[in-house]
Amino acid sequence: xxxxxxxxxxxxxxxxxxxxxxxxxxxxxxxxxxxxxxxxxxxxxxxxxxxxxxxxxxxxxxxxxxxxxxxxxxxxxxxxxxxxxxxxxxxxxxxxxxxxxxxxxxxxxxxxxxxxxxxxxxxxxxxxxxxxxxxxxxxxxxxxxxxxxxxxxxxxxxxxxxxxxxxxxxxxxxxxxxxxxxxxxxxx
Numbered sequence: 001x002x003x004x005x006x007x008x009x010x011x012x013x014x015x016x017x018x019x020x021x022x023x024x025x026x027x028x029x030x031x032x033x034x035x036x037x038x039x040x041x042x043x044x045x046x047x048x049x050x051x052x053x054x055x056x057x058x059x060x061x062x063x064x065x066x067x068x069x070x071x072x073x074x075x076x077x078x079x080x081x082x083x084x085x086x087x088x089x090x091x092x093x094x095x096x097x098x099x100x101x102x103x104x105x106x107x108x109x110x111x112x113x114x115x116x117x118x119x120x121x122x123x124x125x126x127x128x129x130x131x132x133x134x135x136x137x138x139x140x141x142x143x144x145x146x147x148x149x150x151x152x153x154x155x156x157x158x159x160x161x162x163x164x165x166x167x168x169x170x171x172x173x174x175x176x177x178x179x180x181x182x183x184x185x186x187x188x
Contacts, residue, residue: 002033004173009039017049018042029085034174052161060154062147066119068094069112070159072104073123078166079181115146119155126159128167129182 011022011032018035025032038045057067068091075083091101103110107120122143125133135143135156143152169175170183177183 001031002173002175004033004037006037006172007040008033008036011036014039015042018045021045021049025086028089029082029176031082031176034082034169037172037174048165056154056158056161060158062119062151062154062158064094065091065096066116066155067158068096069100069104069116070119070123070155071162072096072101073107073120074127074159074162074166076104077124077127077129078163078170078183079178080166080169080175081178081181082169082175083166084178118142118146122152122155123159126156126163128163 011019014022014035018039022032022035025035035045057071058064060067068087072084072087072091075087088101092098097111099111100116103112104120107117112120118139121139122135124130125135125139127133135152140152143155147155167183170177170181171185173185
C-alpha cells in the first residue's frame with residue numbers, strides 16, 4: 001500500500017469531485033491514497049481532471065480508443081497497479097476489445113491495426129522505461145501514414161504527460177505498484 005509523506009485528507013473532508021473519485025477508487029481498487037493527498041490541493045485535482053482529461057484525453061482529434069491503448073501501454077510498462085486497474089476498465093468501457101487489452105504487453109504480434117501499432121510504438125518511446133526514446137524519422141514516417149502532424153503532437157503530449165504523472169505518483173508514493181514495476185524511490 002502507498003505510504004506518502006504528504007498528509008492524507010480524510011474522505012469525509014474531501015470536496016464533492018474528489019469524494020466521488022475516492023468512492024470509485026475504493027470500490028475498484030480498495031485504495032484511494034492519491035485522492036486523499038489531492039485533498040491538500042483540490043484545485044490541482046480539478047485541473048488534472050478538467051483540463052488534461054477533459055480537454056486533451058477525452059477531447060482532441062485522435063480517437064479515444066487510440067488514447068486508451070496508449071495510456072494502458074504506458075501504465076503496463078511502468079508497472080502501475082493503481083493505473084492498470086482503472087485503465088483496463090476504462091479501455092473496455094471505451095470500446096477497446098478485450099483481446100487487445102489482454103495483448104497490450106505484446107502488441108507487435110497482437111490484434112492491432114497498423115495505426116494502433118504506430119501509436120503504441122510512440123508510447124514505448126515516451127515511456128519512463130526508455131530514457132533515450134525519441135520520435136525518429138522511421139517512427140514519424142510510420143505515424144504519418146495514419147495521423148497528421150497535429151495528431152502526432154497530440155499523441156506525444158498525451159503520452160509525455162501521462163509518463164510524467166506516473167513518475168510523480170511513484171516518487172510521492174501515491175499509488176500501488178505491480179511487482180514488475182521498475183521504479184523504487186530510494187531514501188537519500
